[in-house]
Amino acid sequence: MHLESCGVGMAVSEVRFLTIAEVASVMRVSKMTVYRLVHSGELPAVRVGRSFRVPEDAVNEYLHKSFYQAG
Numbered sequence: 001m002h003l004e005s006c007g008v009g010m011a012v013s014e015v016r017f018l019t020i021a022e023v024a025s026v027m028r029v030s031k032m033t034v035y036r037l038v039h040s041g042e043l044p045a046v047r048v049g050r051s052f053r054v055p056e057d058a059v060n061e062y063l064h065k066s067f068y069q070a071g
Contacts, residue, residue, distance in 0.1 A: 015055050015056070015057065016055070016056040016057075017046065017053035017054065017055060017056070018053065018054050018055075018056050018059060019051070019052075019053065019054075020034045020035060020038075020051070020052055020054070023043075023054050023059055026059060027059070027063065034054075035052075037062070038052055038054070042062065043058060043059070043062055044058045045058075
């Protein structure tokens with residue numbers, strides 16, 4: 001299985017997944033903000049039981065796309 005649909009071109013066994021709390025910590029936002037990004041489809045996630053896991057590469061890609069250059 002591959003994760004091309006979320007922009008990650010590697011096998012699932014090679015992907016590092018983060019919890020919602022870990023993503024919130026990396027992005028320095030609240031967990032609710034991360035949940036909103038996941039539910040809106042802006043940040044891909046995998047449902048594991050009742051919780052979500054977000055591919056680390058998807059978080060990095062989201063942050064890179066969100067960079068804003070002032071000036």
